[in-house]
Amino acid sequence: MTGGAQGPARALAAAAIATVLFVDVALADPRARRTPSPSPRATEAAGPPRIEVAVDSLLDRRTTADFPHSSLTLTLSLRGQDASAVKSARPRVARAVDDTGRSVAATSVVRAADGWQDARGDGTPSFALDLGSSSRQARSLTAVEGILEIYLPSRDPASTVRIERILSKTDRTLAVAALASRKIQLRVLSKAGLQREKDEAGAKKARAAKKKSESKKEGMEAMADAVAGMLAGTIETLVSGVGENDLILKVEDPDQKIFSFELATPEGAPVRSYATTNLEGYRIIRMFEPVPPTATLQVRLKTANSFAEVPFALADVKLP
Amino acid sequence: MSCVRMQRGNLVTAAILVAASLLAAEDWKVTPGNVEEERSSDGRAGGLAVGLRVTGGSVAEVKAIRWRVKSARDDRGSNLYMASKDDKPREFEEFAPGRRQEPRLALSSPAREASSIDVAGEVELFVPALDPAARQRFAGFLGRLDRPLAVSALKSAKLEITPLTAAVYTERERQNRPSREDIFAEGRKHGVSEAEIKQAMALVEALSAMGGEAPGENSVLVEAKDPDGRVISVDVVGADGQELRAPSRGSTGLREVKLFRIDLAEKPPADAVLVVTLRTSRSVVTVPFRFQGVALP
Numbered sequence: 001m002t003g004g005a006q007g008p009a010r011a012l013a014a015a016a017i018a019t020v021l022f023v024d025v026a027l028a029d030p031r032a033r034r035t036p037s038p039s040p041r042a043t044e045a046a047g048p049p050r051i052e053v054a055v056d057s058l059l060d061r062r063t064t065a066d067f068p069h070s071s072l073t074l075t076l077s078l079r080g081q082d083a084s085a086v087k088s089a090r091p092r093v094a095r096a097v098d099d100t101g102r103s104v105a106a107t108s109v110v111r112a113a114d115g116w117q118d119a120r121g122d123g124t125p126s127f128a129l130d131l132g133s134s135s136r137q138a139r140s141l142t143a144v145e146g147i148l149e150i151y152l153p154s155r156d157p158a159s160t161v162r163i164e165r166i167l168s169k170t171d172r173t174l175a176v177a178a179l180a181s182r183k184i185q186l187r188v189l190s191k192a193g194l195q196r197e198k199d200e201a202g203a204k205k206a207r208a209a210k211k212k213s214e215s216k217k218e219g220m221e222a223m224a225d226a227v228a229g230m231l232a233g234t235i236e237t238l239v240s241g242v243g244e245n246d247l248i249l250k251v252e253d254p255d256q257k258i259f260s261f262e263l264a265t266p267e268g269a270p271v272r273s274y275a276t277t278n279l280e281g282y283r284i285i286r287m288f289e290p291v292p293p294t295a296t297l298q299v300r301l302k303t304a305n306s307f308a309e310v311p312f313a314l315a316d317v318k319l320p
Numbered sequence: 321m322s323c324v325r326m327q328r329g330n331l332v333t334a335a336i337l338v339a340a341s342l343l344a345a346e347d348w349k350v351t352p353g354n355v356e357e358e359r360s361s362d363g364r365a366g367g368l369a370v371g372l373r374v375t376g377g378s379v380a381e382v383k384a385i386r387w388r389v390k391s392a393r394d395d396r397g398s399n400l401y402m403a404s405k406d407d408k409p410r411e412f413e414e415f416a417p418g419r420r421q422e423p424r425l426a427l428s429s430p431a432r433e434a435s436s437i438d439v440a441g442e443v444e445l446f447v448p449a450l451d452p453a454a455r456q457r458f459a460g461f462l463g464r465l466d467r468p469l470a471v472s473a474l475k476s477a478k479l480e481i482t483p484l485t486a487a488v489y490t491e492r493e494r495q496n497r498p499s500r501e502d503i504f505a506e507g508r509k510h511g512v513s514e515a516e517i518k519q520a521m522a523l524v525e526a527l528s529a530m531g532g533e534a535p536g537e538n539s540v541l542v543e544a545k546d547p548d549g550r551v552i553s554v555d556v557v558g559a560d561g562q563e564l565r566a567p568s569r570g571s572t573g574l575r576e577v578k579l580f581r582i583d584l585a586e587k588p589p590a591d592a593v594l595v596v597t598l599r600t601s602r603s604v605v606t607v608p609f610r611f612q613g614v615a616l617p
Contacts, residue, residue, distance in 0.1 A: 057360065057361045057362040057364075058359075058360070058361040059358065059359070059360050059361075059365060060357075060358070060359040060360070061356075061357075061358050062356070062357040062358075062359070062616075062617040063354060063355070063356040063357070063617050064354050064355045064356070064615070064617045065354040065356065070617060136432065136435065136616065136617070139432070274522075288519065288522035289522060318361070319359075319432065320359040320361040320366075320432075
């Protein structure tokens with residue numbers, strides 16, 4: 001049941017709660033995390049990541065209903081020297097066959113628009129690999145082969161921008177050269193700042209509505225009014241949907257260079273969030289508890305050296 | 321004039337009784353619906369669910385359903401249902417024909433080698449049209465808040481229904497909320513670690529912070545003390561009997577004390593009527609079922 005270069009791996013029992021707590025509810029633009037093709041030279045320079053892929057557990061969902069379709073999900077865990085550095089992964093299946101000869105490579109399960117999943121589990125990151133339904137008569141998967149695209153920001157120092165004591169820098173555009181050089185503008189909004197955004201958008205919408213009632217407009221002008229209305233709607237949604245402890249970021253990233261955001265303690269230990277919501281230029285980091293005043297915001301950027309690919313070939317995976 | 325009125329009244333009563341007896345005698349059928357199964361390699365999830373489809377000419381009159389499994393086996397002989405002495409009758413669930421989510425029997429996972437199952441049991445259908453006493457109407461209830469409704473039909477059903485003001489509702493809701501200690505104790509009973517309970521509680525708190533709004537002037541708030549679980553639903557209608565649109569509704573608590581909150585689209589009129597739908601012995605029809613050779617997915 002193992003693949004990769006470093007031999008068999010143990011099965012792990014992941015805590016049930018993890019599946020609930022690390023749901024990625026990003027409503028992201030499908031292009032939000034588009035991966036640049038890793039430069040072959042950069043990957044060679046860093047050397048291939050020392051990672052092996054193993055099957056942790058399987059969940060076979062079977063149904064006679066038309067929707068959702070039956071599916072088989074493998075939880076893959078990563079082992080090896082570089083495994084714990086993997087922040088996100090996206091599996092691509094080339095071949096998956098059960099022992100009756102049925103191909104299960106195609107699945108109808110969609111987890112996120114771009115397919116990237118954040119690592120679950122401490123120390124041993126795990127990811128879901130969704131397949132089609134196996135035959136009921138099948139006892140095992142004879143082969144599951146493919147590639148795991150992985151994001152390892154630790155392999156490229158330029159991929160992480162740290163902004164210390166983030167809560168002391170609210171309601172102004174952060175002056176960070178590494179972000180500015182990538183045309184990224186970032187603001188942390190306080191509750192008052194968000195309210196101001198709401199008021200401004202509301203006033204803009206009202207002005208647009210007043211103008212509309214006074215004159216008949218067409219073309220660009222009418223479109224600008226429609227945009228003002230949409231923006232006001234977005235901020236309204238934001239204000240009503242933000243939890244007490246959530247961190248709200250206003251993000252301008254025209255070239256979509258941002259991969260993700262994380263919070264950490266000054267010592268670098270992760271500060272846990274339970275989800276991230278993307279909403280039209282705003283990113284809400286959902287928090288269990290208030291963000292510590294000393295917390296650092298880590299902006300993870302897409303750089304060629306921070307991505308890698310790990311091929312996997314699993315054989316004789318017993319079905320539940 | 322009074323004679324004509326009396327005759328009309330007798331005719332209406334007779335019509336209801338005839339309709340009720342026709343409904344009661346109807347040929348209700350319960351057949352298997354969708355079959356869904358989860359098989360997990362680590363035993364964390366799993367089980368088989370068999371949908372129930374109810375048919376019969378007046379299925380639109382069925383408003384709630386509950387069921388009891390007597391036996392369930394796969395074609396390899398595995399027992400898929402173990403009755404327990406502690407099993408209590410299920411609560412009735414709201415029912416509407418053609419709803420996407422069918423009522424579902426929960427069974428253990430069959431063997432992977434199995435290809436079909438046999439299941440026997442009975443379904444109870446709540447058909448309020450069978451008994452006029454199943455729907456209790458309370459006109460002018462908004463003028464009598466925070467006092468239990470004094471009606472013999474409720475008393476005989478061991479029921480206490482109290483429409484509440486927002487202040488009392490909020491206080492009762494706070495009182496009924498389980499304490500952190502209760503939640504920890506319950507979690508420990510089920511072998512969940514303290515860290516996991518803490519995380520789950522934080523998640524629930526964060527989610528409730530996103531959606532928890534205090535009751536407003538459009539809210540109709542009701543407390544039900546219902547030890548026998550007889551209340552099927554609580555609704556609000558206009559004085560003319562027309563339904564008042566309620567974009568959001570919900571309930572919290574258990575039989576002992578349950579709080580209902582109905583958020584109407586508009587402030588309810590002063591003459592709004594509270595409708596409490598109750599399970600009575602005449603409003604329930606029992607339909608046995610025996611499914612044989614139900615194919616597994």
